[in-house]
Amino acid sequence: MAYQPPKQGGAGQIVDSLLILVLLFLCLLLPFELKKKFAEEAAAAPAAGEQAPVKEPTWTDLGQNATQVQQWEKLGKTPADAKGLIETEFDFDKDLRSGWLWITIAVIVGYFFLLLRISDREYREVIAERFGNDGRSGDGR
Amino acid sequence: MTTTTTTEGKAGGGAQHISLRKVLGPVHVWALGVGIVLVGEFTGWNFSLAKGGAWGALIACWYIGLLYTCVAMIDSEVTSTVAAAGGQYTQAKHIIGPLMAFNVGLYLVMAYTMLEASNAIVVGDLLKSFAGETGYPDLDVKPFIVLTIAVLAWLNYRGVYATLTVNFVITAIAFASIIVLFFSVSPASPGKVLLHRELFTDLPYGWIGAIGALQFGMWYYLGIEGTCQAAEEVRSAGRSIPLGTMSGMITLLVAASLTWYVASGLMPWQYLGQAYTPLYDAAKLTGGGALQAIMFIGTLFAALASANGCINDASRSWFSMGRDRYMPEWFGAVHPRYRTPYRAILFLIPIAVVFALLFYTRLDLVIGFSILSGLLGYTFMSFNMMRFRKLWPLGSIHRGYVHPFHPWTAIILLLLCTTVYFATYLGYSDMLLSIMAFYIAASVWFAFHRYKYVKRGDQFTMPWPRPKGY
Numbered sequence: 061m062a063y064q065p066p067k068q069g070g071a072g073q074i075v076d077s078l079l080i081l082v083l084l085f086l087c088l089l090l091p092f093e094l095k096k097k098f099a100e101e102a103a104a105a106p107a108a109g110e111q112a113p114v115k116e117p118t119w120t121d122l123g124q125n126a127t128q129v130q131q132w133e134k135l136g137k138t139p140a141d142a143k144g145l146i147e148t149e150f151d152f153d154k155d156l157r158s159g160w161l162w163i164t165i166a167v168i169v170g171y172f173f174l175l176l177r178i179s180d181r182e183y184r185e186v187i188a189e190r191f192g193n194d195g196r197s198g199d200g201r
Numbered sequence: 202m203t204t205t206t207t208t209e210g211k212a213g214g215g216a217q218h219i220s221l222r223k224v225l226g227p228v229h230v231w232a233l234g235v236g237i238v239l240v241g242e243f244t245g246w247n248f249s250l251a252k253g254g255a256w257g258a259l260i261a262c263w264y265i266g267l268l269y270t271c272v273a274m275i276d277s278e279v280t281s282t283v284a285a286a287g288g289q290y291t292q293a294k295h296i297i298g299p300l301m302a303f304n305v306g307l308y309l310v311m312a313y314t315m316l317e318a319s320n321a322i323v324v325g326d327l328l329k330s331f332a333g334e335t336g337y338p339d340l341d342v343k344p345f346i347v348l349t350i351a352v353l354a355w356l357n358y359r360g361v362y363a364t365l366t367v368n369f370v371i372t373a374i375a376f377a378s379i380i381v382l383f384f385s386v387s388p389a390s391p392g393k394v395l396l397h398r399e400l401f402t403d404l405p406y407g408w409i410g411a412i413g414a415l416q417f418g419m420w421y422y423l424g425i426e427g428t429c430q431a432a433e434e435v436r437s438a439g440r441s442i443p444l445g446t447m448s449g450m451i452t453l454l455v456a457a458s459l460t461w462y463v464a465s466g467l468m469p470w471q472y473l474g475q476a477y478t479p480l481y482d483a484a485k486l487t488g489g490g491a492l493q494a495i496m497f498i499g500t501l502f503a504a505l506a507s508a509n510g511c512i513n514d515a516s517r518s519w520f521s522m523g524r525d526r527y528m529p530e531w532f533g534a535v536h537p538r539y540r541t542p543y544r545a546i547l548f549l550i551p552i553a554v555v556f557a558l559l560f561y562t563r564l565d566l567v568i569g570f571s572i573l574s575g576l577l578g579y580t581f582m583s584f585n586m587m588r589f590r591k592l593w594p595l596g597s598i599h600r601g602y603v604h605p606f607h608p609w610t611a612i613i614l615l616l617l618c619t620t621v622y623f624a625t626y627l628g629y630s631d632m633l634l635s636i637m638a639f640y641i642a643a644s645v646w647f648a649f650h651r652y653k654y655v656k657r658g659d660q661f662t663m664p665w666p667r668p669k670g671y
Contacts, residue, residue, distance in 0.1 A: 065526065065654045073529035076651065077548070080528070080643065084552065087639035088570060089559060091631060127399035128469045134486050135472060146471045150252060150628045152409045160630050167637050168622060171644075176584065178648055179298030186299065187671045189658035 062189050117143045224362045225435040230428050230445025232369035233513065235452050236506035237316065237424035239375055242453075242460040243480050243503045244323050245420035245568050251474030252628060253414025254405045255397075255465040261411075261418025262457055268621070269422040271614035272579055273450060274604040275586045277443060280429040281601025283663060287521035288429035289578060289585075294660050296589050299527070301581065302660075303647045304640060306522040308578040309427075311636075313515035314549055315571035316424060318556040320508035321346045322564050325557075326477040327500050346557050349508065354550050357512045360539045361434055368509050371502040376456060378499025382484060383459045385492050386467070394487060395466030402470065413627035415620060417565075419572045421457040424507075425449055426578075427514045443602070477564055512546060519545035526654045527647070569629055573636045576621055583615040592668035 068076075117139045119129045123146075132142050155161070249258040276289075283292045290309060293302035325342035332340035357364050386394040404411050428446045435441040464479045467486045476482055484496035520542030523532025536543040560567045590607055604610060625633050 063657045065656055068526075068530065068654050070531075073531050076529050077531075079646065081552070083642050083646065084639060085555070087635055087642060089555070091635050092563070092566065093559070095631070124469065125399065127396050131396070131400065131467065131469055131486065132472065134488075135468070135482060137472070142472070145475050148251070148471075148475070150406060150410070150413065152406055152413060152627050155627050155630060156409075158630070160634075161626065164622075164626055164630060164633060164637075167634065167641075171637060171641055172580065172584075175301055175304060175644065176297070178644075179301040181298075182300055182652065183298030184671060185657045186660045187668060190661040191667045191671075 063185070116140065122146045223434055223436055225365060225441065227441045227444040227448070228369055229362075229365040230435060230441050231449050231452070232365050232372050232506075233510050234425045234428040234446055234449035235376070236365075236368040236372040237313070237427050237510035237514070238422060238449070238453055238507070239372055239456060240320055240323065240503040240507035241420040241423060242379060242456045243375070243500045244476075244478055244564075245319065246417060246457070246460065247464065247473045247476055247479045248420070248565050248568065249414035249417035249474075250465075250470045252406065252416070252624075253411040254403070254470045255401050255461075255473075257404055257411040257414035258418070258465065259461055261414040262421055262461055264415055264617070265418035265421060265621075266454065266457075268419075268579065268614065268617040269425065269450070271610050271617065272426055272582060273446065274606075274610050275582050275614065276426050276429060277446070277602045278600060278604045279582075279585065279589060280442060282598065287518060289426070289582065290518055290521055292585060292589075293581065294525070295663055295665075296585050296592065297581075299652060299655055299660055300644060300648055302525075303522070303527045303651070304644060305578060305581055306518050306527060307640065307643060308574045308581070309518040310515045310522075310549070312424070312571050312574035312578065313427065313511040313518070314553050315556060315567050315574065317350065317508045317511035317515065318553045318560070319564055319567040319571065320504040320511070321349045321553065321557040322561055322567065323477060323504040324349045324501060324508075325561065326564075327481060327497065327504070330478060330481065331497060343558055343561070346561070347554055349505070350550060350553050350557065353505065353509045353512055354546055356509065357516065357546050358536070358539065358541055358543050360541060361513065364509060364513055368506045371509075372506045375499045375503035375506060376452060378495050378502075379456050379459055379480070381495055382480060382492065382499075383463055385489065386463055386483075386487060388462065391466075395463065397466045400466065400469055405470070409627065412620065413624050415624035416572060416627075416629065417568070419575065419621065420568060422450075422453055423572060423575045424510075424514075425453060427510065512549070515549050516542050516545040519549060525660065526656065527651065530654075566632060569625070569632050570636060573625060573633065576618055576625070577640065579614060580618045583611040583618065586611040586614075592670065593665060594669065597669075598665050 119132070119139050122139055122142060124132065124142075137145075246258065246262075249261045253261065279292050279296075280288070283295060287294075287306070288309065290302055290306040293305040325346040328345050329340055329342045332338065356367065388395065391397060406413070425446065428442055428449065460480065464473055464483050467483045468476070468479065472482075473479055478500055481493070481496045481500045484493040519528065519532055520535075521533075522528040523530055523534075523545065525533075532542070532545045532548065534544050535541065556567055556570075587608060595603065622633070
């Protein structure tokens with residue numbers, strides 16, 4: 061006999077819709093909002109000791125050649141404006157040394173492994189109900 | 202064209218059965234595919250320069266081009282055989298199983314909704330840049346971001362034909378603006394306007410940076426596979442989808458090559474690697490007011506066309522999941538007058554708005570969420586292809602197209618996808634784990650709660666024989 065799913069009421073549908081939204085915002089928004097908050101707090105914290113006056117950067121300090129300087133200036137950027145863009149750096153060595161690499165690999169491989177295993181179990185239910193348990197062909201519905 | 206009624210378009214559990222309207226031709230399929238992706242030539246691809254410099258971005262363009270060639274080959278075979286709304290989601294239902302289908306549906310919704318949010322951010326940034334140059338540097342762009350999403354959602358609500366006809370016009374104008382930009386920079390006279398020799402550096406982080414650049418190389422082409430979302434609304438799926446998709450890929454390959462050549466010859470890689478509107482900036486550098494106006498319109502139209510196509514595709518995936526009860530059944534309704542999945546369209550608006558407003562200063566993150574969802578979908582496609590040939594060997598069912606080199610295409614696709622996961626990990630490991638956490642949590646929710654509402658036998662509707670081994 062075919063599986064008869066329960067009927068979901070309006071309230072249940074609203075709860076399910078909200079739940080998927082909560083999951084989405086929790087996983088994708090919360091970590092970055094917290095990270096941003098911590099970064100802002102760290103930047104706002106008073107530095108210990110007396111700080112040396114910040115020296116105004118020059119194009120030479122930033123390692124730009126004459127053509128690059130010309131283009132930066134055409135874009136309306138001063139060395140001070142460009143400093144942040146030029147000195148933003150990725151630390152790939154840190155990424156490679158981090159144990160998170162192996163955790164990330166395990167998470168992705170484990171996710172696909174379980175996805176395929178559970179899907180296969182559900183797929184057998186679909187096929188059994190669609191074609192019956194006697195191996196007959198579909199009717200081209 | 203008038204529509205026929207079918208048993209597929211069940212309206213939210215009501216008694217009336219309404220189908221989506223079959224009005225689209227190859228031009229609309231081209232507009233849907235290229236319209237979604239073309240904005241990737243105007244912004245987004247350039248974040249690959251921050252990791253790999255100009256040469257890294259070019260390597261990414263070619264390497265990811267190979268990945269998309271595999272995607273196109275596999276998709277042509279499977280979509281020509283499973284021509285139904287939902288695209289890869291419907292394929293997963295028939296070939297792998299409900300949980301995978303649920304995940305694939307979510308990949309599609311997330312990839313397109315995040316792309317829509319990033320388009321709204323680009324519109325906002327473009328307007329801010331324009332306002333700054335015309336004496337209004339303090340313009341608050343947030344209302345414009347919300348307005349962009351709201352107006353396009355309304356257009357989608359009113360009807361697919363008007364939506365994609367508008368997309369065709371504005372996509373064609375945006376593509377023409379890239380051609381105009383290319384011929385405005387004396388491309389045959391290197392050193393005159395384009396300064397590749399002086400601006401180019403070695404790979405800034407060595408080869409590891411070039412691998413890292415692959416992540417944003419996806420943005421050149423991401424979304425072209427969305428053409429199969431229109432399968433249920435085209436007059437002739439067998440003709441329109443391959444024709445629209447293949448002409449779309451050719452358009453994108455041309456646009457990607459021109460874009461890289463022009464932008465990398467005008468801007469230092471550190472600027473280009475973090476710019477929100479690089480082609481508009483390229484026009485500013487050439488000093489021509491008319492060209493600047495053309496690129497303003499081109500960038501604006503590309504972002505609008507993309508957001509428009511994204512709302513179309515994301516809502517159809519959400520609608521398909523509602524129709525199958527993978528999501529609440531309420532979303533599976535078709536508007537009685539406009540024949541659009543209106544509830545799905547409305548539900549996805551706040552997601553796009555929230556991400557666009559909160560991540561306004563982190564366009565790379567929003568784009569990254571979209572890329573990763575797309576990447577998970579391409580990984581699925583390699584498993585899907587393997588099983589498709591195993592469960593229904595050649596000759597057992599009618600295929601519209603049989604792609605060559607199987608199983609190598611699927612194996613190569615899997616290997617290329619693995620490299621892009623690694624590329625994403627380099628510099629964006631937190632984002633990678635966040636999005637995996639979302640899909641894992643959603644999968645647990647589906648497997649332990651939502652699946653009980655799914656009618657098992659209804660998940661298989663193709664006129665195929667019993668799959669081999671089941």
